Amino acid sequence: MKWVRIQLNYGPRPAGSAASRALANRLHSALPHSALQPVPGGLRNIVDVVPGKDKTDVVVVGAHYDTKDIPGFLGANDGAAGTAAILELARHLPPRHLRPTIVFALFDGEESPDDTPDSEFEQTGLRGSKVAAKAYRDARAMILLDFIALRNVRLQREQSSDPLLWAKLRSSARRVGAQRVFPPGVGPDILDDHSPFEDVGVPSIDLIDFRYSCFHLPCDDLSQVSEKSLNQVGETVRDLLPRL
Numbered sequence: 001m002k003w004v005r006i007q008l009n010y011g012p013r014p015a016g017s018a019a020s021r022a023l024a025n026r027l028h029s030a031l032p033h034s035a036l037q038p039v040p041g042g043l044r045n046i047v048d049v050v051p052g053k054d055k056t057d058v059v060v061v062g063a064h065y066d067t068k069d070i071p072g073f074l075g076a077n078d079g080a081a082g083t084a085a086i087l088e089l090a091r092h093l094p095p096r097h098l099r100p101t102i103v104f105a106l107f108d109g110e111e112s113p114d115d116t117p118d119s120e121f122e123q124t125g126l127r128g129s130k131v132a133a134k135a136y137r138d139a140r141a142m143i144l145l146d147f148i149a150l151r152n153v154r155l156q157r158e159q160s161s162d163p164l165l166w167a168k169l170r171s172s173a174r175r176v177g178a179q180r181v182f183p184p185g186v187g188p189d190i191l192d193d194h195s196p197f198e199d200v201g202v203p204s205i206d207l208i209d210f211r212y213s214c215f216h217l218p219c220d221d222l223s224q225v226s227e228k229s230l231n232q233v234g235e236t237v238r239d240l241l242p243r244l
Contacts, residue, residue, distance in 0.1 A: 003084035014069035052098030064110030082145035133196035159189035162203035
């Protein structure tokens, strides 16, 4: 929750804005082993590598840190919550417990520019994840955290998400007592930062509760973030990563 608040204190953070660049510098400094990955248009991903026992076996865990370019839009769930979870996982996951090498990636430019219609999202959005997917096209798996901290969050398998990887995630949820967060069933197919990884053949899953009444609305603020939900999802992913 500390890191959600820190991000929201920067106000709206559209890709390329002064607030977004200032936040990127803050996130970069909070991850002492991270690097900035250039993205077209002067944007930057933040990539932190936690080496496991197998340096060639890579799993990417990602979220986006930019917000939609809408006046007053803070993106508490739509960006900040997933980014906060990535920060905590990257900073505190013990490398000695990991077999695969984990690449924690904070994507810039997930949202499409404000002068493009939603129908062009696939062409103009997902800018940071398109770059990362090319760089890590040989990754064994990709896990995306998006819209994870809604009150009473319920994360069914997003339709395009890999069923075997999702089954392992649900097993981890049971182990940490968060099974209600990951109910059975399949949700809609969503174009998101996991999509470029799927396009290059990386099995991927998208943790997203898309039944969000504050989607791209100013009400997506701190009042919409549940500390319990954020913790349950974060603990589930923390249990999963050493088991991959």
